Amino acid sequence: MATNKEQPAKKAGSGRERGGPEDRFLKAFDEYADALFRHAVYRLSDRERAVELVHDTFTKAWGYLRDGHEIESYKSFLYKVVNNLIIDEYRRRKETSLDAILAEEGVDEGAFSELRGGSIEEVTFSMDAKKALELIGELPVVYREVITLRYVDGLGPKEISELIEETENVVSVRLHRALRLLRDRIELGEEQARTRRTKRTP
């Protein structure tokens, strides 16, 4: 009388049991490795480091399994791990706390009143998506986080709020601000480009 929870653990990569924890783990790698890599790239703006974070994310997940836990939803679990690793990375880089980062970057969590400046649809209307993607790395960390999770990773506000452990309101405010910042940056860039072209023109 054996349950599927009790399949004997076999040597990984050789003779894995179909449907066993090793098998499901490697399937999760095949499915989410690119998404995690993409997330890390846009958050860190460092491709080499993003590759390392993908590796670290999966080794941490494996360690979690070895501790006797089960991972029911690999997607949310892996995003949580990679998000924590990215925060760690920020801390190492800045040698300071996330709160300090937020304070340094002048991010004010604000309130819903922030949204009166136009809905997300209005903000993103006619926004150049390619340019917005290129400018994500220039956003403050907390805005980079929600923009990446929302538009690069395609997560909904609720999923994001659970992942970063904030309310959906906070997530929405951050997204709104992040998009306005992006639009401002895009507009600023376009303005600068026009200025340069004007200077070149006699």
Place this chain on the structure above:
Amino acid sequence: MKSFESDIKKYAEKTRLKAIEREMVRDRILSYMEYHPLKKESLKVPVLSTLQAHEFTYIRFNTLWIKVAGGVFALVLVVGVPFLAERSVPGDVLYLVKTGFNEGIRTQLASSPYEKVQLETKLMERRISEARLLASEGKLTEAVGAQIAEDVKGHAEAVQSGLAELRQNDADGAALAEIVFNSALEVQSAVLDESDNTSTSSVGSIIDVVNTMRDAVGSDVNPATPSYEGLLARIEIETTRAYELSEAVKKSATLEETADIARRLSDIDRSIVDAKKLKETDEAGAIAQMSDVLGTTQKLITFMTDIDVHQTVTLETLVPVIRTPEERIQAITATLDAMATSTAEVEKRLVLLEEKSVAEKVQFGLDQVKKLRVSVEEALTAQDLDGAESKLGEAEALALDLAKMTQDVQLEPAPVPDGENTASTTASTTTEEVIVPETGATTTPVDAVESAAD
């Protein structure tokens, strides 16, 4: 918004691991997994996650071998064990299955009160059969014997109870069932008596129970009387069964046994014909005769079907032969002939009797025998076989008494021809004739020859 969202996602998806990077990371992770394998016990720790759900735990039962093993187990349980239990006796492991399960099912299947009475009768016979088997092997202890006696009593009481219930709704059925029960008691009583003489263990306690039941049945002041038609119908059923059984036992029985059974069947048929004739003048007598026929048929069936009964008692003990009229006349005639020889011998000794009073008694007896003989012959002429046999019985008894009264009288020796003394030695030793010498002393034929030689 949708356009921005889909566009940004489309551009973002172009960012992905190169194949070589992906392969490298995968290999490193696999290597890590190999050097850090999962622990068996760790797999049982529950998950702590708000997003996860409990996984189903299911048991695999639908494998072929489990089905086959289950089927075999069920077959053994349902068919094998009850089958094996049928041969068990008290003290065996499966005996409780036999009495509790097998016989319980049979009791449940008995639909009518008549069938229930029949079944309880059969179960009583089985208990007695088990006791006899154990007794024949010397395994019938006092405790087991008491237990079986109790069981026999229980079944017999169940029969009585069933009969009482049956009488209220089906008096005819009750009477028929009672006949069957009585015949079963008679068979078992005969078999137990025989077993008690031959077995190393005593079945006395069971004999007591059976005899008590027989006495109870015999002391019934208002015995149930079946209807003639009911009896006839039941006899028709039972005799048909008896004929079928007789055909079946022909394969294993000896010629003598087959002839014996055929004879009893013939007797039963003849009795039925006689009873039918009797009904025209005496219905009560016909019913009584038919009841006997039913009982006899039941005994014959038991003899043919119960191997223990068959091996313990003779058929003649259970079902004596019923002679035909011809056989009865022949027997009467033979007895008359033998009686004539006997009385002639008495007449010879009568003349030698010295005591007058004794001689007068013998003469009177001879006259009575002659009168009885005349009565027998008259009854034979009138086809009154019962009357003839009755008178013959009286004459036979009287003739026997006369023979005893004159047996001490010595007849004169027969003259022995010269030269034949030696030659007649062998013949003399084979005759029971008593030679009386001149001295009056009784001598054997050998003594007489020796005396003559001197």
